Amino acid sequence: MRTTSLKPVYFSLLAALVLQMLPWSGIALVMRPEFILLTLLYWTLRAPHLCNIGTAWFAGLVVDLITGGLFGQYALAFALTAFFAVTYQRRLALFNIWQQAGYVFLLLIFTQVTVLILKLFSGGEVPGWEYFFPSISGILLWQFVIFSRINIDGRTNQA
Amino acid sequence: MARAIESQHHTGFFVRGPSATARLFFFAVLSLVLIATDARLHYLVEVRQGFIALLHPLQVIANAPLRLIDDSSQYLHTQTTVVKENIQLKTQALEHAAELQRFQALEVENERLRSLLGAALISSQPARLAEILHMGRDPFSHKIVVNLGSRQGVVAGQAAIDETGVVGQVTRVYPFSSEVTLVxxxxxxxxxxxxxNGLRAIAFGSGRDATIEMPSLPANVDIRKGDKLITSGIDGIYPAGLAVAEVVMVDTTPDSPFAHIVCKPLAGIENHRQLLIVSIPKAELPASTSTLNTSTSERSKKVAPTKRHANN
Structure with a gap:
């Protein structure tokens, strides 16, 4: 079925926001996937007419608020990522699920690198390799999308 | 079932609105403007406070599961543990009461001696218990968020301590919560x-490995491994005499005129649920009036002269 309702988009984004706001601490905080980014990527790849660069930008702004970092750095990173997601969205729908997962992984890494560059410009310190753990846990969470029936092009995943 | 791409079902050609590049350009410029405004001009403080207040209900929802687990486990405490804990706390309170009496006598005596000497009286500062809501969202920023905000009278610049030492400083205040930057x-x-030996210096957070560094001290400085660092109180923010850190490594290489000193914070930076927020002392030194509501970067500039003094 073609997704036309905006409701699931905003509800899933809200749910992702609550997940992101759970009081994570210690190793779980380092490993925590970017729930909001994953939800955004899912919707931009599945329904770009509902969730586009603007949505990504606003979601990034909310992430900026809850992380308490510089205003606009996650917004810029999410908008850029959504741009690449939207640009190749039509082609991506023809890829198989593993190629799609690979592309999503690249996008996750790209977002983190963008945020890192912006943070370094504003005087942050260079983090260790564990900075990229959220991308890895994120792509593991993306497997859930693959093995569930909510394939990004709306087909049920039976192949 | 063969619907490869959803967008193919559009009937019109130009239903996608502005092109992706145009959207990206618009939002990229918007976020760059925001970044510049926030980083250089500090205009967005109120905006941020407003949005954080809007997000507060969500925060409460997000904290609810953990709180429920905490509450139910507390409820299910067996009676024996409660009784045992009660006895333990009573003996501790007795011990503390004895010490407190001695402390009060000493304080009175100290104040009298100070007034005899004509020195400024050190007033004790009221402290408030705050509960940690969460470690910051960013694991690489060393910040925590506590449940007291501007509604409860917290202002930026207040010191946060725990029972063993200095934890950090309140850097941002929201209506219902505030952000504490760790040492x-x-x-x-x-x-x-x-x-x-009473040597004064400035300790900076190193940003990684949860350590504190003391840069710009000469190689022959009299600091040894195991030395305790306490707050000097000359900044007018931290009460004097609080434990801050312990020196774990002093490294003097011949090719550098400065000693490389690494310290470990004494307060349980990573592992506590509550901390105390100490009010800023009433200004008796002229310098400390300007420390109210200044950001940390301005503050570190302000205290820079004391560092020079210490190096003499």
Whole structure:
């Protein structure tokens, strides 16, 4: 079925926001996937007419608020990522699920690198390799999308 | 079932609105403007406070599961543990009461001696218990968020301590919560004194490995491994005499004129649920009036002269 309702988009984004706001601490905080980014990527790849660069930008702004970092750095990173997601969205729908997962992984890494560059410009310190753990846990969470029936092009995943 | 791409079902050609590049350009410029405004002009403080207040209900929802687990486990405490804990606390309270009596006598005596000497009286500062809502969202920023905000009278610049030492400083205040930057953060500087010989210096967070560094001290400085650092109190923010850190490594290489001193914070930076927020002392020194509501970067600039003094 073609997704036309905006409701699931905003509800899933809200749910992702609550997940992101759970009081994570210690190793779980380092490993925590970017729930909001994953939800955004899912919707931009599945329904770009509902969730586009603007949505990504606003979601990034909310992430900026809850992380308490510089205003606009996650917004810029999410908008850029959504741009690449939207640009190749039509082609991506023809890829198989593993190629799609690979592309999503690249996008996750790209977002983190963008945020890192912006943070370094504003005087942050260079983090260790564990900075990229959220991308890895994120792509593991993306497997859930693959093995569930909510394939990004709306087909049920039976192949 | 063969619907490869959803967008193919559009009937019109130009239903996608502005092109992706145009959207990206618009939002990229918007976010760059925001970044510049926030980083250089500090205009967005109120905006941020408003949005954080809007997000507060969500925060409460997000904290609810953990709180429920905490509450139910507390409820299910067996009676024996409660009784045992009660006895333990009573003996502790007795011990503390004895010490407190002695402390009060000493304080009165100290104040009298100080007034005899004509020195400024050190007033005790009221402290408030705050509960940690969460470690910051960013694991690399060394910040925590506590449940007291501007509605409860917290102002930026107040010191946060726990039972063993200084934890950090309140850097941002929202209506219902506030952000405490830990002493291990790269942007926080604490004026300290070596407890053994009274040497004054500034300790900076190193930003990684939860350590504190003391840069710009000469290679022949009298600091040894195991020295305790306490707050000097000359900044007018931290009460004097609080434990800050312990020196774990002093490294003097011949090719550098400065000693490389690494300290470990004494307060349980990573592992506590509650901390105390100490009010800023009433200004008796002219310098400390300007420390109210200044950001940490300005503050570290302000305390820079004391560092020079320490190096003499």
């Amino acid at each position: 291990t953060d790269k942007e926080l500087a604490v004026p300290v004194q070596v407890a053994r």
